[in-house]
Amino acid sequence: MTALIIPAVFIAVFVFAAFKKVKIYDEFSKGVGEAVKFTVSLLPCLAAIFMMCAIFEASRLSAMLVNLLSPVFGALGIPKELTKLVLIKPFSGSGSLAYLNEIIAAHGADSYISRCACVCFGSSETVFYISAVYFANLKMKKLFKPIAAVLIATLVSTVFACLLCRIM
C-alpha cells in the first residue's frame, strides 16, 4: 500500500501541472536548480558537524559516554544494547542505521532488543542534522531551548518505546 503513495503523488502533481499548462520541463529543472543551491549551502555545516562526530568517535569519548550512560539508561528501562543507538541517532542518520542493522543481525529481527531498536529508530529524528539544515541560512542561532526540548522528548519516547515493546 505504501509503495503506491509515491507514484500517486507524482502522477497527481504532473497531471495537474500539465492540465494547468505549466511548462513542466522548465519548472522541474528550475526546482532541481534550487536543490543544487540548497545542497551547496548545506555543505559547510555538514562538513563541520561530520568532522566533529568523527573525532568524537576516534577520541574514544563516545565509547566512554556510552559506558557512562548505560546504567542511567538502564534505570529508565532502556536496554544497554540500545544506549549507543540512542546516543548516535541525534547526530547521524546513516551511522545509526548502520548500527541498527548490526543490532538486528546480532539479536534476530523478532527479538525484544531488535523490535525496541526499530521503534526507537523509527520514532526519532536526526536532531542536530535537522537543526543545521533548517537554520543554515539564518542569522538566528539561539537554538538551545528548542534542541533541549526535542532531545528530552526523544528520551521520553525512547523510554516509552522500550516499555511498549515489552507489552505489545
Next chain:
Amino acid sequence: MNAIFTVILISSLIALTFVAPAELLPALLGGAEDAAAMALTLFCIYAVWMGLSNLAEKSGFSKGAARLLKPLTKKIFKTENDEACENIAMNMSCNLLGIGGAATPFAVKAINELEKDKNEFAQKLLFVINATSIQLLPSTVIALRASAGSAAAFDIFLPSLICTAISTFCGVVLFLVLEKLKPRRKKPINKAYTGVKLKFKGHGSK
C-alpha cells in the same frame, strides 16, 4: 550550536591527543569525506523532491492542498504569511505520508519565508515538530525488518505510532514551557500558549 560544537570538539581533541594522536587527521578527513558523500546523497533526494515541489507550487497544486490546512497552520504558527502556511502544510503532509525527503525542502522554504516576518516562534516550533518525528508509517524500519527475515515486520507499527505521538507532544509542550519561562515575571504555566507571543529582544546575536 556554537557552544555544543566547541565543547565536543575541544574535549575530543584533548582526549585524542592522549589516546591516539596519529588518528586526528585521518578522522577529520574521513568526516569531511562523509559530509561530501552525504551532500551527494542529499542532492539526489532534493533534486527529485524540489523539482516536484516546484511543479506543485507553479501549478497551484500545493495552494489547493494547503488551503485545507490553512486555518489550522495559521492558528498554530501564529502567522498571516500565506506562502509560509502553504509550505508548512506541504511539509506536514509529506511527513505524515512518510516521505521525509520531500518534507525537508518545504520546511526550509517555510522557515526562510517566516524569516521575513521575523517570526522566530513559528520557525522554532516547526523545527521542534519536525525534529521529534511525526511520521505515520516507519517504512524504512519495516523494510529493514522484513529483509532481516522478521515473521511480523509490521508489528512495530502501533508502538511506533504511539511513540512518535508522544515525542511530538512532549517536544511541543516542553518547547512552549521553555519559551514561556523567558519573560521577566514568571506566570503560571497552565496558559502556556497565550504567553508565547513574547518579543525576542536581543536574541539576534550568535
